[in-house]
Amino acid sequence: MIDFSPTDEQRLLVDNVRRFVRTEILPLEADLDPDAGELDPTDHQRLVAVAERMGLRNWEAPAEVGGPGLDVVTQALLAIEMSQHRAGLYAPCYGVFGSPGLVQLAEGTEQQQQRYLYPTLRGELTAFFGLSEPSGGSDPAGAIRTTATRDGDDWVLTGTKLWISDADRADYGLVLARTGAGRRDITAFLVDTDSPGFTVRRIVHTLRTTHPATELELDGVRVPDRNRVGEVGGGFALAADRLVRGRIPYSAGCLGVAIVAHEMAVEYAKIRETFGKRLSEQQGIQWMLVDNEIDLRTSRLLILAAARRADLGEDIRADAAIAKLVCSEAAGRVVDRAIQIHGGLGVSKDLPLERWYRELRIRRIGEGPSEVQRLIVARHLLGGSGRRDDRRS
Amino acid sequence: MSLSIRAPWRPLTAAAVADAPAATGVYELRRDATTVLVGYAGGSSRFGLRGELTGLAGAYPDTEYRAEVTTAYLSRWRELLGVHLARTGLLPAGNTDVRGIGPIGPKGPVGP
Numbered sequence: 382m383i384d385f386s387p388t389d390e391q392r393l394l395v396d397n398v399r400r401f402v403r404t405e406i407l408p409l410e411a412d413l414d415p416d417a418g419e420l421d422p423t424d425h426q427r428l429v430a431v432a433e434r435m436g437l438r439n440w441e442a443p444a445e446v447g448g449p450g451l452d453v454v455t456q457a458l459l460a461i462e463m464s465q466h467r468a469g470l471y472a473p474c475y476g477v478f479g480s481p482g483l484v485q486l487a488e489g490t491e492q493q494q495q496r497y498l499y500p501t502l503r504g505e506l507t508a509f510f511g512l513s514e515p516s517g518g519s520d521p522a523g524a525i526r527t528t529a530t531r532d533g534d535d536w537v538l539t540g541t542k543l544w545i546s547d548a549d550r551a552d553y554g555l556v557l558a559r560t561g562a563g564r565r566d567i568t569a570f571l572v573d574t575d576s577p578g579f580t581v582r583r584i585v586h587t588l589r590t591t592h593p594a595t596e597l598e599l600d601g602v603r604v605p606d607r608n609r610v611g612e613v614g615g616g617f618a619l620a621a622d623r624l625v626r627g628r629i630p631y632s633a634g635c636l637g638v639a640i641v642a643h644e645m646a647v648e649y650a651k652i653r654e655t656f657g658k659r660l661s662e663q664q665g666i667q668w669m670l671v672d673n674e675i676d677l678r679t680s681r682l683l684i685l686a687a688a689r690r691a692d693l694g695e696d697i698r699a700d701a702a703i704a705k706l707v708c709s710e711a712a713g714r715v716v717d718r719a720i721q722i723h724g725g726l727g728v729s730k731d732l733p734l735e736r737w738y739r740e741l742r743i744r745r746i747g748e749g750p751s752e753v754q755r756l757i758v759a760r761h762l763l764g765g766s767g768r769r770d771d772r773r774s
Numbered sequence: 775m776s777l778s779i780r781a782p783w784r785p786l787t788a789a790a791v792a793d794a795p796a797a798t799g800v801y802e803l804r805r806d807a808t809t810v811l812v813g814y815a816g817g818s819s820r821f822g823l824r825g826e827l828t829g830l831a832g833a834y835p836d837t838e839y840r841a842e843v844t845t846a847y848l849s850r851w852r853e854l855l856g857v858h859l860a861r862t863g864l865l866p867a868g869n870t871d872v873r874g875i876g877p878i879g880p881k882g883p884v885g886p
Contacts, residue, residue, distance in 0.1 A: 581877065590848035593849035730818070
């Protein structure tokens with residue numbers, strides 16, 4: 382049996398973040414619009430300074446680029462805490478600990494790090510990740526139609542990107558484009574959003590309004606070769622690595638809001654009376670709460686198991702996929718039961734449950750839908766993807 | 775979906791906004807054919823668009839409004855500001871304190 386008990390250091394960090402959420406975030410959030418994804422700039426700056434004093438600003442960044450260099454288990458434990466508020470699923474602590482960055486740039490050239498990574502970590506620049514296209518996002522090797530054509534010292538990018546969060550306010554983005562005819566001939570480029578030919582066509586309005594998705598057009602955007610990240614043809618591996626790594630904090634965020642939803646349901650069941658009995662005394666409600674507890678415990682174990690294997694340097698593609706699949710679906714069930722227990726109050730904007738319900742529905746699709754996670758696990762079990770060209774490569 | 779609000783412009787008077795929807799959504803105010811404010815009625819707004827516009831009716835004389843009901847009021851608000859920024863290079867006079875808005879859609883004046 383693996384021992385997932387936190388170390389003393391992890392417990393201290395978790396307690397600090399938990400206290401931060403309760404004493405700093407929740408009071409401010411009470412005065413915001415129920416769908417808000419941002420703090421007042423003055424409050425944000427003040428809390429960024431607090432996060433710096435806590436030593437957790439850019440908490441996901443490796444030590445080589447100035448981050449705290451936390452292991453994956455610790456990051457997962459903190460991600461569970463940071464999401465435990467109304468906006469926590471898509472704006473954990475409103476980004477005061479730093480937004481999930483483009484960690485791939487830690488492996489970029491010195492020039493790329495100086496121009497893009499460090500200003501981003503300092504909060505001076507914001508970035509987007511440009512992978513998905515109208516033709517799909519779950520199978521990037523097959524779906525990417527955006528082309529990058531070499532022209533002297535530059536590359537010329539042309540195509541459309543879809544579901545790209547926050548591109549309208551970004552200074553630059555990491556854009557994946559096709560540089561050859563093969564399925565995996567994908568290359569990554571750093572693209573400045575003020576480049577001629579770059580246009581954000583629209584915001585794509587969805588169930589969530591925090592970090593909304595956009596549609597982009599790249600119409601002959603010139604990018605210098607020095608802005609190519611990694612090797613020509615190395616973009617597929619880079620994107621896959623980002624997606625796999627991201628599934629652990631993604632799962633942890635789902636668990637965080639589910640924990641709070643469950644706590645709310647337990648408390649409400651203890652005080653709400655119907656037909657002369659408290660809800661907590663009714664077996665139908667008790668079973669819902671038990672099912673919540675099972676979902677939460679299962680999720681936590683899968684997250685920590687995947688994180689632990691990541692820290693050991695093992696291949697976590699299947700573990701991360703299972704965690705993402707189970708946690709996103711389990712959290713949806715937990716919040717759904719919590720709403721049912723709260724009755725009409727549960728679907729009102731007086732409580733955060735309705736927001737979590739909407740946003741968690743997206744979690745079953747974002748970063749690879751449940752079906753793709755199953756596909757990843759099946760490949761792990763059966764070997765390869767079954768695609769003819771994958772068997773050749 | 776149009777990038778601009780497609781509802782017709784109406785005078786911003788107490789009488790005209792009395793039948794505005796009591797729902798979440800976005801609105802735009804203009805004076806002399808210039809947009810002066812883009813706002814929203816959020817989840818905490820009392821009586822939604824009707825309440826917000828009623829509150830503005832006295833503060834913005836000689837003004838017209840148009841509104842759109844949407845539950846995605848925050849992202850739609852951000853989009854309307856981005857569209858205005860792309861077309862004019864500036865935010866509306868009543869929104870100059872808003873941060874983090876980038877241009878959306880074609881640049882330069884196009885369409886209504």
